[in-house]
Amino acid sequence: MEYRVIKENDLFLLTDTKGNIPEDHPYGLGLYTKDTRFLSKLDLKINGQEPVLLSSDAAENYMATILLTNVQTEIDGKLELWRESVEVKRTRYIYDGVLYERIQLTNYYPKQIAFELSVHMDADFADMFVVRGFQTGELGKGTGTEAADRSLSFSYLGADQVRRATSVTWDRQEQSVHENGDVFFRVSLNHGESENIRFTVQPQIGEACVTEPIKPEDALEQLKHIYKVWDQQTAKVQTDHELLQRLVDRGLKDMKVLLTDLGYGSFPVAGLPWFGVPFGRDSLIASLQMLPFNAQIAKGTIRTMAAWQGKAVDPWRDEQPGKIMHEIRYGELANTKQIPFTPYYGTVDATPLFLMLIVEYVRWTGDLALVQELEPNIIGALEWIDRYGDRDDDLFVEYHQESSKGIANQGWKDSGDSIVHRNGEYANTPIALSEVQGYVFQAKTGIADLYEALGRNEESTRLRDEARRLKSKFDEAFWMDEHQYYAIALDGSKHQVGTITSNPGHLLLSGMLDESRAEAVADMLISHKMFSGFGIRTMGAGEAGYNPMSYHDGSIWPHDNSMIILGLSKTGRQQHANQVMKGLIDSAGHFEYERLPELFCGYDSSIGKAVPYPVACSPQAWAAGAPLVFIQSLLGLFPDGVGKEIHLSPVLLDGMNELTVSNIAIGSGILSIRVERSGESDISWSVLENTTGYRVIAD
Structure with a gap:
């Protein structure tokens, strides 16, 4: 699988294994909701160079963790940043219609270092059928990008006369931000020191006001609670x-x-x-x-x-x-x-x-x-x-x-x-x-x-x-x-x-x-x-x-x-x-x-x-x-x-000796069953719990 995807309810993020959204990628990477791409470009660079991938994990589906490091950079033959000096840990998740991303930067160089971290973004608001190459037709147009202190906003007016926008915010003072979607940060780290930059990306459809996202740590706790309840049920x-x-x-x-x-x-x-x-x-x-x-x-x-x-x-x-x-x-x-x-x-x-x-x-x-x-x-x-x-x-x-x-x-x-x-x-x-x-x-x-x-x-x-x-x-x-x-x-x-x-x-x-x-x-x-x-x-x-x-x-x-x-x-x-x-x-x-x-x-x-x-x-x-x-x-x-x-009528697969299934909701109660292999071919089973009110019949 040459992409990473996370989703919660109606919003999902599709990136490459580095966590980026390169333009014109064959998989149509991006941030999507309601069949519209609200982020069509997302690239992270250190000193203008794309980092090297160390690991990329989206096993949890609702959270992705990606580890990167820098390549060596020089100016006029003079060392600017030694290779593998910076660990870049990208952690992202989605809650209540908002994408949260934390970029954690850690210095593993033996001395203090300084470097430029840049994030490059864009939003084309493309319809999913256009992204997939299945359809062309009358489309809307972008209505501008606004750059402000710690924020960017992309906007679009569709052929359906619906206004769509993408609001991006971050929690650290940037060095500069541009209406072309580029944001630059100057980072200085002592040996062993870490610094975090937190981003939020929020799609907007129609004229409804964009609400202030809740704190990232609160969003993550709420998300974990949702999964805990699911597990219990x-x-x-x-x-x-x-x-x-x-x-x-x-x-x-x-x-x-x-x-x-x-x-x-x-x-x-x-x-x-x-x-x-x-x-x-x-x-x-x-x-x-x-x-x-x-x-x-x-x-x-x-x-x-x-x-x-x-x-x-x-x-x-x-x-x-x-x-x-x-x-x-x-x-x-x-x-x-x-x-x-x-x-x-x-x-x-x-x-x-x-x-x-x-x-x-x-x-x-x-x-x-x-x-x-x-x-x-x-x-x-x-x-x-x-x-x-x-x-x-x-x-x-x-x-x-x-x-x-x-x-x-x-x-x-x-x-x-x-x-x-x-x-x-x-x-x-x-x-x-x-x-x-x-x-x-x-x-x-x-x-x-x-x-x-x-x-x-x-x-x-x-x-x-x-x-x-x-x-x-x-x-x-x-x-x-x-x-x-x-x-x-x-x-x-x-x-x-x-x-x-x-x-x-x-x-x-x-x-x-x-x-x-x-x-x-x-x-x-x-x-x-x-x-x-x-x-x-x-x-x-x-x-x-x-x-x-x-x-x-x-x-x-x-x-x-x-x-x-x-x-x-x-x-x-x-x-x-x-x-x-x-x-x-x-x-x-x-x-x-x-x-x-x-x-x-x-x-x-x-x-x-x-x-x-x-x-x-x-x-x-x-x-x-x-x-x-x-x-x-x-x-x-x-x-x-x-x-x-x-x-x-329980059975087991060859090479399988036990199977316990608990918390099966039937009727108004619960059924739990254990199946065991007691010999090479002898299978026995028992009902561990039955509060369903139903009669169990062995077929």
């Missing part, structure tokens, strides 16, 4: 499998930093650096993965998606009533309607996933009150599935791009080349994806259970009947007898798109498959064609569209694998699930911080390493959630908040 994992332990710990840290609250409760944005905004599909799946660890995240996600549920037929935004959004953007291109992301609704799976998450949330919490609160949203989503999702009344939910600036493929594999026939031809729309039909089946049967618990038997019966008819027609239309597998999709002519892919693996979770076909799907997924040794590929090796370096046609996505793992576990195929988990765990050792990325290349593990995908987001919410699914799978943990039951 989240389930804990302890295992002697060291790499799995690190993966889970990293996943929880990443999930926390990706949380944002738009006023309806905390929910995970998709990922950094490019997708730090609400995403229907990504946020919903990440919340599903989080349920055993903190179910309240699902509640915040559900309410956020409900607040933005489609209300009208708007082809520009691919919107229809009841539809759950795909993505929302806040920059000037969105505000001036030059892009349709206000929000954009071009996703076929977010609506059934919304219903699935409601069902699973209630199974973990028993919170039927949320079902009653969101009844209009549930009805709207069900009506969208039947009226707008099923475009031709064939029982299948299909997608077709209406917006001229929308997305062509509207499942989770949304790149333009992802739905391809076995002869290499791309499928024509409308397209019905296999996994989406499973999501619809799971949503309807799950909502039927909730309606039955609320005494609404007629509606429950209707939904179950619709699900049964869907299952029957799905098997007839999607099953490929010659391959003993399901097609990824039906194209616009109702022909099977027969390429072997990972998509049908999601059907295992739905409860839609007969036993024999579930077995065939599971076996295909761990075959050499699909399983690389590090994970299940998105497309099978040898298929016409297969490319291990591609985004969706042969790569490995941890979240995709996690959905399959959960389905394998739910259908009792734990040996298959363990094989996939082991592969992903082995892959993690090849990535920075042993963090599973958004995706990686699908090369066979026999080459000896997992090959990174060059522009994968990291951290990414549903990749962070994948190791959390491993824990649920190993426990075989599936609660039923309606029936007041907890189903358990």
